[in-house]
Amino acid sequence: MTVKIRFFAQFRELLGSDIITDAPAGTMFTSLITSVARKNPEGYAAIFDKNGAFYEFVILMKNGKRIDIADADKTVIADGDEIAVFPPVAGG
Amino acid sequence: MFSLRELERYKRQMMLFGEEGQERLKKAHIFIAGAGGLGSPVSIYLAVAGVGTITIIDMDVVDGTNLNRQILHYDRDIGRKKTASAEEKLQELNPDIIINAIDVMIDASNVKKLVGNSDGIVDAMDNYQTRYQLNDVAIAKQIPFFHGGIRGFYGQVTTIIPGTTPCLKCIFPKAPPTEEFPVVGVTAGIIGTIQSNEVIKYLTGTGDLLANRLFIWDGIQAHAEEICIERNPSCEACDGNGKMKKAGKRNDS
Numbered sequence: 361m362t363v364k365i366r367f368f369a370q371f372r373e374l375l376g377s378d379i380i381t382d383a384p385a386g387t388m389f390t391s392l393i394t395s396v397a398r399k400n401p402e403g404y405a406a407i408f409d410k411n412g413a414f415y416e417f418v419i420l421m422k423n424g425k426r427i428d429i430a431d432a433d434k435t436v437i438a439d440g441d442e443i444a445v446f447p448p449v450a451g452g
Numbered sequence: 453m454f455s456l457r458e459l460e461r462y463k464r465q466m467m468l469f470g471e472e473g474q475e476r477l478k479k480a481h482i483f484i485a486g487a488g489g490l491g492s493p494v495s496i497y498l499a500v501a502g503v504g505t506i507t508i509i510d511m512d513v514v515d516g517t518n519l520n521r522q523i524l525h526y527d528r529d530i531g532r533k534k535t536a537s538a539e540e541k542l543q544e545l546n547p548d549i550i551i552n553a554i555d556v557m558i559d560a561s562n563v564k565k566l567v568g569n570s571d572g573i574v575d576a577m578d579n580y581q582t583r584y585q586l587n588d589v590a591i592a593k594q595i596p597f598f599h600g601g602i603r604g605f606y607g608q609v610t611t612i613i614p615g616t617t618p619c620l621k622c623i624f625p626k627a628p629p630t631e632e633f634p635v636v637g638v639t640a641g642i643i644g645t646i647q648s649n650e651v652i653k654y655l656t657g658t659g660d661l662l663a664n665r666l667f668i669w670d671g672i673q674a675h676a677e678e679i680c681i682e683r684n685p686s687c688e689a690c691d692g693n694g695k696m697k698k699a700g701k702r703n704d705s
Contacts, residue, residue: 368606372606448601449602450603452602
């Protein structure tokens, strides 16, 4: 199946903007983002902590709906899903 | 009533929202938290638009590293209090408005009093701890909170109307780590002017606000887009209904 992953702000700088990727059916949200982020260690380290969990400030969305970090590893991705991953931008 | 000088000054925008809209701007009091990257364009454009009373808060001194983006402050202001520099420039830009520049650090103990009877709060801060305190006050006073954030070539803006839209904590429940963030001045200009535009529209009742939408700017790709945002029923700040949580239920500072 094909899914689209959109990173924003500094995640985009490190990992690219619109990533179309193939994933096996039944892939979970967390494992999908983990595998894509691993392509750049700096990008991975911006999103995931040492234990491989999302940093608590990271915002996750699937098809425009918010996904709680606590639910991300049991959220199944379906063909055609659009995923967004972004940080709160903090500077002023 | 407006003086002849004011009628001339505001002529080109009264073509948009009339003398009545201008009167609303004149009667308004806007609180700008920060006289830095975002606070500069926000305060400049609200001052020249004729917002009658502007309170602007900052605790810092102008530093040479500020000058690539903080256009309220000039080379000659290095070492000077940002509030003194801001007051001087804003008053010169528009002598017909009142500028309260207050040199203080915003914290939980003073934020409510500082905001006072303002009609809206503009977020020109550089950290989420203070933003959350301002968000709490906006909810308590049921006044709008015009959020903006910048980093590098990227920025985000939304207009928070307590009771109508998600609050800042519904959207961003957890603060990112603090950092010395990279930034180019135009990002502050783009995001800050959108915030000012929102304030002017809110006060004059013009157009549609950036409510329930997070505007995201990517200056690298010269691309802007929006993400729909929703209230969070388990929000720590507002319970998702735009009302203050009861004191005993709150667990943040």
